[in-house]
Amino acid sequence: MNKLDAQRQKEIQQAEELLFAGPQALGFAKGLFQGHFVADWVMPYPRIPAAQQPELDGALTELRQFLDEHLDPAEIDRKADISRSVIDGLGRVGVLGMTAPKEYGGRGFSQMANCKILEEIGRRCASTSVFVNAHHSIGIRGLLLFGTHEQKQRWLPKLSTGEQLGAFALTEKEAGSDAANVLMQAQPSEDGSHFILNGEKRYITNAAIADVLTVMARTPVPGSDKTAITAFLVTPDMPGFEMIEARMPKMGIRGTATGRFALRDVKVPKENILGPYGKGLKVALTVLDFGRTTFGACCTGAAKTCLRLAIEHANTRKQFNKTLGDFHLVQKKIARIAADAYAMEAMTTITAALIDRGLEDYMLETAMLKVFTTERLWECINDVFQIYGGSAYFVDRPLERMMRDARINQIGEGANEVLTSFIALVGMRGPGMEFKEIYDTMMKPTRDRGFAKAWTAGKHRLGATVRLPEIPVRSPKLRWFANQLGRLIRRFNVAVNRALITYREPILDMQLVQERIANAAMDLLASACVLSRQDAEIQFAQGNGSSSTPDQFAADLFLRQSFRRIRHFLAGLTDNEDKSVLATANSILGKPGN
Ligand SMILES: Cc1cc2nc3c(=O)[nH]c(=O)nc-3n(C[C@H](O)[C@H](O)[C@H](O)COP(=O)(O)OP(=O)(O)OC[C@H]3O[C@@H](n4cnc5c(N)ncnc54)[C@H](O)[C@@H]3O)c2cc1C
Numbered sequence: 001m002n003k004l005d006a007q008r009q010k011e012i013q014q015a016e017e018l019l020f021a022g023p024q025a026l027g028f029a030k031g032l033f034q035g036h037f038v039a040d041w042v043m044p045y046p047r048i049p050a051a052q053q054p055e056l057d058g059a060l061t062e063l064r065q066f067l068d069e070h071l072d073p074a075e076i077d078r079k080a081d082i083s084r085s086v087i088d089g090l091g092r093v094g095v096l097g098m099t100a101p102k103e104y105g106g107r108g109f110s111q112m113a114n115c116k117i118l119e120e121i122g123r124r125c126a127s128t129s130v131f132v133n134a135h136h137s138i139g140i141r142g143l144l145l146f147g148t149h150e151q152k153q154r155w156l157p158k159l160s161t162g163e164q165l166g167a168f169a170l171t172e173k174e175a176g177s178d179a180a181n182v183l184m185q186a187q188p189s190e191d192g193s194h195f196i197l198n199g200e201k202r203y204i205t206n207a208a209i210a211d212v213l214t215v216m217a218r219t220p221v222p223g224s225d226k227t228a229i230t231a232f233l234v235t236p237d238m239p240g241f242e243m244i245e246a247r248m249p250k251m252g253i254r255g256t257a258t259g260r261f262a263l264r265d266v267k268v269p270k271e272n273i274l275g276p277y278g279k280g281l282k283v284a285l286t287v288l289d290f291g292r293t294t295f296g297a298c299c300t301g302a303a304k305t306c307l308r309l310a311i312e313h314a315n316t317r318k319q320f321n322k323t324l325g326d327f328h329l330v331q332k333k334i335a336r337i338a339a340d341a342y343a344m345e346a347m348t349t350i351t352a353a354l355i356d357r358g359l360e361d362y363m364l365e366t367a368m369l370k371v372f373t374t375e376r377l378w379e380c381i382n383d384v385f386q387i388y389g390g391s392a393y394f395v396d397r398p399l400e401r402m403m404r405d406a407r408i409n410q411i412g413e414g415a416n417e418v419l420t421s422f423i424a425l426v427g428m429r430g431p432g433m434e435f436k437e438i439y440d441t442m443m444k445p446t447r448d449r450g451f452a453k454a455w456t457a458g459k460h461r462l463g464a465t466v467r468l469p470e471i472p473v474r475s476p477k478l479r480w481f482a483n484q485l486g487r488l489i490r491r492f493n494v495a496v497n498r499a500l501i502t503y504r505e506p507i508l509d510m511q512l513v514q515e516r517i518a519n520a521a522m523d524l525l526a527s528a529c530v531l532s533r534q535d536a537e538i539q540f541a542q543g544n545g546s547s548s549t550p551d552q553f554a555a556d557l558f559l560r561q562s563f564r565r566i567r568h569f570l571a572g573l574t575d576n577e578d579k580s581v582l583a584t585a586n587s588i589l590g591k592p593g594n
Contacts, residue, residue: 035493091162122301127255139166
């Protein structure tokens with residue numbers, strides 16, 4: 001086996017271990033790749049249970065009041081610090097322990113309710129929303145999901161109130177996108193009572209202000225010369241914990257403390273192992289699923305701010321004796337921001353509800369949400385920036401800050417390119433395995449169980465390409481959209497099958513093909529979420545006897561634009577200039593062509 005094959009084998013083995021723990025209910029996104037519309041996961045549009053709504057409303061009112069009175073995003077950016085009084089205030093209103101169980105001092109909110117809270121913070125200040133995410137969505141998430149009762153009892157009460165803060169430390173110099181390449185070492189002591197940690201972490205949000213850090217380190221696999229990643233709870237008072245740089249100066253989200261630290265012979269008791277020994281990568285990726293969900297909520301909030309700012313300016317600024325909002329090229333931007341903000345909210349709500357409702361594997365949906373919302377937000381900010389013209393460029397407006405702040409979103413918690421490839425490959429795994437079954441049997445045809453399995457797989461594949469998935473909307477005026485979406489899902493499935501048959505295993509490296517498939521899948525998911533939300537809103541409006549709202553226009557527009565994009569992505573699978581792109585890049589990079 002050459003080096004490249006060995007690396008590929010290692011990656012596949014890691015992915016198998018992480019992703020496919022056993023039989024699971026078919027999720028919505030995986031269903032799309034198989035030509036199904038698994039309606040139960042997205043319809044009817046999820047709502048906060050009536051019994052919980054008053055508590056959420058109360059929390060939102062309290063939060064808004066606190067933010068109105070005490071949060072100054074411009075000052076946070078200027079001083080590159082979120083003051084302790086703001087952090088304490090966020091703790092007081094419950095934000096820092098929103099989803100922690102009440103028995104450990106938290107508010108016991110669902111992911112869906114928590115997303116409403118983070119949307120509100122994301123509307124106002126990205127530094128603050130990233131700080132909250134680093135503490136609550138990922139910093140203490142490992143403890144919430146994988147902690148033992150003793151660990152939770154010991155750490156959570158202070159972390160839930162914000163008396164103590166959390167951080168999540170995965171990234172190292174050699175382990176950025178390649179998260180599995182963690183080099184920080186954790187060697188067991190001779191008596192087995194503790195582990196000795198050595199290595200460095202960088203780019204860690206809250207590192208310098210955290211009291212408890214979830215740290216990923218490499219541990220030996222007993223009985224072999226292999227190593228695996230294990231998660232540890234580390235506190236900065238442990239001897240050998242060295243803060244190399246507490247606040248790395250940076251472009252945006254300047255209020256957050258992003259730091260570098262080293263562990264030099266730090267003794268960490270074995271009781272501080274978080275989750276199963278050797279399963280730290282699983283811990284890390286599960287934690288990041290939650291971070292990606294609240295990312296969606298924060299981006300939704302920021303997109304709503306873009307919309308508000310765009311409306312304000314378009315209705316007041318006059319040029320050529322008209323307000324900017326009279327010009328179609330400005331209207332086009334505003335309409336698109338409204339459409340995207342609507343979709344981002346719908347997608348966030350449904351993804352959070354998948355977690356609340358107990359879907360076992362939501363990695364695909366959370367990855368899609370992260371990529372989709374961060375890319376759309378970047379477009380929204382760019383559009384509103386353009387509407388403000390030269391005035392956007394000056395620091396007395398929030399837009400230059402918003403633009404600086406938003407740029408991290410496409411990089412952090414999984415660079416969008418890495419997640420795009422992941423979405424396509426994980427999504428295609430189901431149909432790919434069925435094709436493999438068929439192919440292997442055709443190569444070695446024997447009349448045994450293999451043939452029967454291949455026959456079933458063949459029937460599934462063929463069935464999905466013929467069947468038109470039904471989208472159960474209740475509002476007659478949405479039937480046309482539902483029908484179009486069903487057709488696009490079928491077309492998508494045919495395109496996935498064709499790509500798998502045409503390219504076979506090399507598709508694992510064909511990122512330009514993967515990107516089109518992932519993009520189409522993300523727009524299919526977004527459209528399904530929008531249709532579900534719109535259906536619920538129409539039903540609600542009919543119940544109240546009201547007519548259509550601006551949101552209905554935005555939803556319509558989103559669906560039309562999304563369907564057009566899906567057709568474009570699928571057409572690109574056969575009509576493209578990929579060879580030329582790669583030849584150009586290879587020649588410039590001085591690489592042999594492929
Ligand atoms: C402000 C900030 C806060 C952060 N907070 C935290 C934190 O709290 N905890 C933590 O653990 N980490 C944190 N990070 C780290 C962050 O998650 C990483 O920066 C991110 O995972 C990317 O890793 P990298 O920067 O090493 O980029 P690289 O891995 O070097 O990637 C650079 C670029 O290469 C491309 N690329 C890489 N791999 C592929 C691929 N397979 N296919 C196609 N393209 C690819 C992508 O475009 C990517 O953006 C933070 C980073 C920043 C900037």
